[in-house]
Amino acid sequence: MRVSTASAFDASIANLQRRQQQLQDTQQQLTSGKKISQASDDPTGAARAERAMVSIDRVDANQRALEASRNSMTLSESALGDSNEILQQVREAMVAAGNASYTDTERAGLATKIAGLRDQLLTIANRPDGSGGYLFAGQGSSTPPFLDQNGGVSFTGVPGTIQTGNMDKYPLSVNGQQAWEQAATGNGSYVTADAPNANTGNPAKGWIDGGRVTDPSLLTGHDYTIQITGTAPAAQSYSVNDTTLGTSVISGPYTPGKAISADGMAFTISGAPVDGDSFTVAPSTHSLKVFDVLDRAVADLKTPLRGQAQISQSNSARIRDLDSVMSNLQNARTQVGEQMNNLDNSESRLSAIKLYSKSEQSAAEDLDMTQGISNFQNQQSGYDTALKTYAMVQRMNMFQYISG
Structure with missing residues (x-):
């Protein structure tokens, strides 16, 4: 009877090594909390985790773009709100100027007030966005988009808007020409x-x-x-x-x-x-410009020796134009508000996608600690048993067998 051979010894050693490697792998999983440390551990699970990680990275990039857009839209909404408040002050001055008891000097004083409000409005139209650009520069400008020169204020930016490069295309600017220079003339019809x-x-x-x-x-x-x-x-x-x-x-x-x-x-x-x-x-037509309306109002109020009929006609026309440009700026503000609402909705959607992707990644690569500890204990018991068996077999030889 053959008690031991080289093959038996080799098989025992191989079994010990295999069990020892399994034990080490389980110890590493318990330490890291991951059941996949390299793709060969579980190719399918590794691919699933990789897809989840790519989705998370994409969501992170979209969230950064979303925050940049939110900052720009918040500043733009605030600027448009400030603009409408100033134009409301101009409108109140124009209503007061229609008072029949006002003298030419008093109307000239109101003209000076409106001219000062106009300058404040120009500052708002050229308000920077905090990142080297301007809120109302459209598709971009290295200089303030509204230039005050002889003949009035002109838009020197590029019409349109800048959008982020991701799939959702979040806005980063407002079309200044549309907001400030494209109000409806007349009564809108x-x-x-x-x-x-x-x-x-x-x-x-x-x-x-x-x-x-x-x-x-x-x-x-x-x-x-x-x-x-x-x-x-x-x-x-x-x-x-x-x-x-x-x-x-x-x-x-x-x-x-x-x-x-x-x-x-x-x-x-x-x-x-x-x-x-x-x-x-x-x-x-949509060609009425905010600063042209203000310049005409100032010029009319500074004109002396007008009859009451002329004053009433002029004021009525200027107030009509003011209402139109205020409505156009309010429409622009509404559009910005809608963009901000869309950003909020996108943020909720991105958060849900990120949570789902993290769950997928966790399911693919995270270790169930209870199961991992149980596996480790079972493998440790198996390794100890194999080690004892090998030690007993290693000590046996023919003489021990005969004497036994």
């Missing part, structure tokens, strides 16, 4: 005005108000002229002509202060128009 080179030299001429829309479905977007003919008070008439089509729209006797309606529009000619006075109606 059409613009009324004196006809060019008309109504001059009349000491008590008439004027047209801003008008209103009575039926949006009837608006044509055409150009019109309103002609006053005849002498006051009973022989005057009006005619409304569509200059785009070259046709007459409506005509009738003119009554001061009574609205004239045509193609879904209604406007009123007041004062004392004379034979030949004419007015125009043109489609509204």
Whole structure:
């Protein structure tokens, strides 16, 4: 009978080494808390953990971009809020300037006040974003985007916005040209005005108000002229002509202060128009600039020796334009607010994705400590048993077997 051979000894040693390696691996897992230290430990689990880590890194990058966008949008929203507060002060000054008891000197004082508010507004329009750029520079500018020069303030930035390079494209700037220079002219649908080179030299001429829309479905977007003919008070008439089509729209006797309606529009000619006075109606455009409105208001208030009718007409037009630019800035502020809401929603979504990815990573590579300790104890018992068995087998030889 063969008691021991080299093969048996080799098998015992190999078994010991295998059990010792398993014990060391389990000890390392218990120490690190990870059941995967290298890809060969569990290729499938390692790939799963790697995908989770890539997702977490992507979320971290998106969160950094989101915070940069949030900082920019918060500063922009604050700047737009400050702008509307200043324009409200300008509007209050214009309303006060319409007071019939005010003198030219008092109106000039209000003009000085508005000029100072204009300068404050220009500072806000050129407010930096804290990172070397400007909030309203659009797609970027190394210099302040609004330049005050002869002829007024002009936008020197690049229209548009800067966005982050990630998939969600978070905004990093506001389109300054759109916010500050693209308000709707007139009442938002059409613009009324004196006809060019008309109504001059009349000491008590008439004027047209801003008008209103009575039926949006009837608006044509055409150009019109309103002609006053005849002498006051009973022989005057009006005619409304569509200059785009070259046709007459409506005509009738003119009554001061009574609205004239045509193609879904209604406007009123007041004062004392004379034979030949004419007015125009043109489609509204998005070309009204904040600083142009303020400059015209200052110039009007500094003009002396105007009659009350002229003052009322001028103030009415300036207040109408102020309301339009304030509404446009408020719309820009609303858009920024929507962006901030979207950022909040994106942040919640990114947090949920990151939590899920971390859970996936943990499930793939983290060790169940209870299971790990149990495995370690079982492996330790097995190793001790194998070690004792090997020691007993190693001491046996033929003579021991015979004598035994």
